[in-house]
Amino acid sequence: DADVTQTPRNRITKTGKRIMLECSQTKGHDRMYWYRQDPGLGLRLIYYSFDVKDINKGEISDGYSVSRQAQAKFSLSLESAIPNQTALYFCATSDGTGSYEQYFGPGTRLTVT
Amino acid sequence: AQSVAQPEDQVNVAEGNPLTVKCTYSVSGNPYLFWYVQYPNRGLQFLLKYITGDNLVKGSYGFEAEFNKSQTSFHLKKPSALVSDSALYFCAVRPLYNQGGKLIFGQGTELSVKP
Numbered sequence: 095d096a097d098v099t100q101t102p103r104n105r106i107t108k109t110g111k112r113i114m115l116e117c118s119q120t121k122g123h124d125r126m127y128w129y130r131q132d133p134g135l136g137l138r139l140i141y142y143s144f145d146v147k148d149i150n151k152g153e154i155s156d157g158y159s160v161s162r163q164a165q166a167k168f169s170l171s172l173e174s175a176i177p178n179q180t181a182l183y184f185c186a187t188s189d190g191t192g193s194y195e196q197y198f199g200p201g202t203r204l205t206v207t
Numbered sequence: 208a209q210s211v212a213q214p215e216d217q218v219n220v221a222e223g224n225p226l227t228v229k230c231t232y233s234v235s236g237n238p239y240l241f242w243y244v245q246y247p248n249r250g251l252q253f254l255l256k257y258i259t260g261d262n263l264v265k266g267s268y269g270f271e272a273e274f275n276k277s278q279t280s281f282h283l284k285k286p287s288a289l290v291s292d293s294a295l296y297f298c299a300v301r302p303l304y305n306q307g308g309k310l311i312f313g314q315g316t317e318l319s320v321k322p
Contacts, residue, residue, distance in 0.1 A: 098250070134216070200250045
C-alpha cells in the first residue's frame, strides 16, 4: 500500500548492532502500529501510538523502542540486535474514528546474523 | 486470554471450487472481526470486516465471511476459487473494549488454488 511506506525493505545486520526501521504514512491517520511476523505465529504487536505524545507497549516490546517523530512518522529501533529478532516487520495505521481496519506497509525483512 | 485460532495451516482447493478458510475466536464481549490477505513480498491487505448487522459480510475480490456468534467463528468463503487467490490469509479480532484499536491476529492460513 503506497500510502504506508517502510524503509529499508531488507536489512542484514550483525548481533549487537543498533538498527532503526522507519515508517511513513500519507493517510492522515493518528494511530500507528509496529508488528513482527514470524512463520506460524501470525502478527504480534510490538508498540502502538495514538498520537505524537502517546506511546504504548504491545505484547512483545522487550528489546525494542519506538519514536513518533510526527503524526506521519513512526520508527522502530533495535538497540542491540539479536538473532531471534530476525523477522518480517510491518508498520500499520488506522484512523481511530470508527472504521477500525488497519492499513499496512510493505514490510521490512530483517536478518540478524 | 483473548485469542484467535485458524485451525488449518494450509488449505488446498481446485480452481472453480468453493473455498473456506476457518477462524474461531475467544474474546470477551462482541468483537469486531477482520480478514486480511498477504500476497508474497507484500504487506497485508484488508479484505472485509464485521462490526454489526447482517452476519454475512461481503468484501473485496468476491470474498465473503459469515459471523456465527454461538460458535464464535468468522469463516472466510468464496463460491469459486481462482489461482490468483493463492496467498496467506489472516483472521483478526478487535475486542470491543480495547484501547488503541489493537488487533489480535490468527497464525495465518496458506491458501493454495491449483488449476
